[in-house]
Amino acid sequence: MPSPLVSIIIPTYNRGKYIGEALSSIMAQTYTHWECLVIDDGSWDDTASIMKTICDSEPRMRYYKRPVDYPKGVNGARNYGLYKSKGIYIAFCDDDDYWLSDKLEKQIPILEAHPEVGLVTGNIEFVNADGVRTGRIIKQIRNHGYVFEDLLFKNRLSMITPVLRREVFDKVGVFNTNFSISEDWEFWRRVAYYYPFYALVDVLACVRKHDSNTSLIVTEAPFEQYARYRALTKALLKWGKHRFTKADRILINKVEAKRYVQLMHNHCPGFRRKIKLFLTILKFDLREGLRFGYLYLKGIL
Incomplete structure (x- = not known):
């Protein structure tokens, strides 16, 4: 039986500096039956030329510019990626972060073995602006089982880690484009209402900390x-x-x-x-x- 196709969606905006490392981590996956859709939300840097070079050499990579009739922002880009994707499993990566090479290899068997599970997540590790791992790990152990009540109180998931079944989006809807901050938290709550989560204890992905992180615009007032x-x-x-x-x-x-x-x-x-x-x-x-x-x-x- 052939391995199920995984669609990896990466929204991007002016991250030519980092996008290559993100895509290299996708191409290095030991699980090889995937497609990667990079959705450009209006970049004016060298992202397009970088993507042309990568797509010319890797047929599993696809590059799209967000259509004008799709809302601007990361959720609009993710929704367009969902529309263009073909996989029965859906994963996301951010354009300045990267995955470890065995991420999908560890997650897909869990989804195959546990049809009741809506998504499989795992731990993340922070890296510095140069991509060097820091040893600071954020564990996902509380994202295991039915976690609707926990997610009502606090978001403990990172967008780049979970792999979901496509049917989850059919059940709960796509991303809410009214949100630009905490946009993933809004979605995880809906998923958790219907589905149990499965949290691996492994580090699966790395989150880059740098001076242009979107999270830096969030005020704590x-x-x-x-x-x-x-x-x-x-x-x-x-x-x-x-x-x-x-x-x-x-x-x-x-x-x-x-x-x-x-x-x-x-x-x-x-x-x-x-x-x-x-x-x-x-x-x-x-x-x-x-x-x-x-x-x-x-x-x-």
């Missing part, structure tokens, strides 16, 4: 943290309008309250700072401010 989390919750509730039970909604509210208690405790020390955040949310949206206050009090009582 209390109001912005609240606004991001609330937007994620509202999107989830909208998606689950005809899916969620009463018990599901109670759970979502319970975890949201827990999150706000943590936010107040960790980022608003002292009574004055807590009141300041509460008043800021009230000023922004009266109804949302009252809701925040109610959930916070419910969480601490």
Whole structure:
């Protein structure tokens, strides 16, 4: 029986400096039945010429520019890659990161042996700007089994690690293009509602830390943290309008309250700072401010 085809989708934007290393790690995979789709989100550097050279020498590599009728941003690029892909399994890599050579070889047998599992993930290791491994490993052991409640509270997955079944997207939908920050977290929550995850204990991929990481634009200011989390919750509730039970909604509210208690405790020390955040949310949206206050009090009582 032939090995199942894996579609690897890489959104890119002005990362000619790093894209070659990312693609080299794909071409070095010991699991060889794959296609790789690089979706350019509007690069103006040398990405196109680099990709032409690579695609000319490797027929499994394909390069596309995101059509104008697809939303801009990483999720729009990922969705276009899904549309163009043919594999029964789907994986993602970022254009400045890279995989270890046995990543797919370790993940695909798990999916083949456990048809109930929606995705297989594993550990990541940080590397410096030059791609040198640092030894700092982020473990994924909490992403094993049914992790919907855990993912309501915190995102513990890296986008470059999981391999998913194509049917997962048929079940939960594609990526939400309204999100540019925490865009993967919004998606993982939907997947976890229906599917158990499988977390390997191996390091499967490396995440590069450099001065142009997208994560550096994320502010940790209390109001912005609240606004991001609330937007994620509202999107989830909208998606689950005809899916969620009463018990599901109670759970979502319970975890949201827990999150706000943590936010107040960790980022608003002292009574004055807590009141300041509460008043800021009230000023922004009266109804949302009252809701925040109610959930916070419910969480601490």
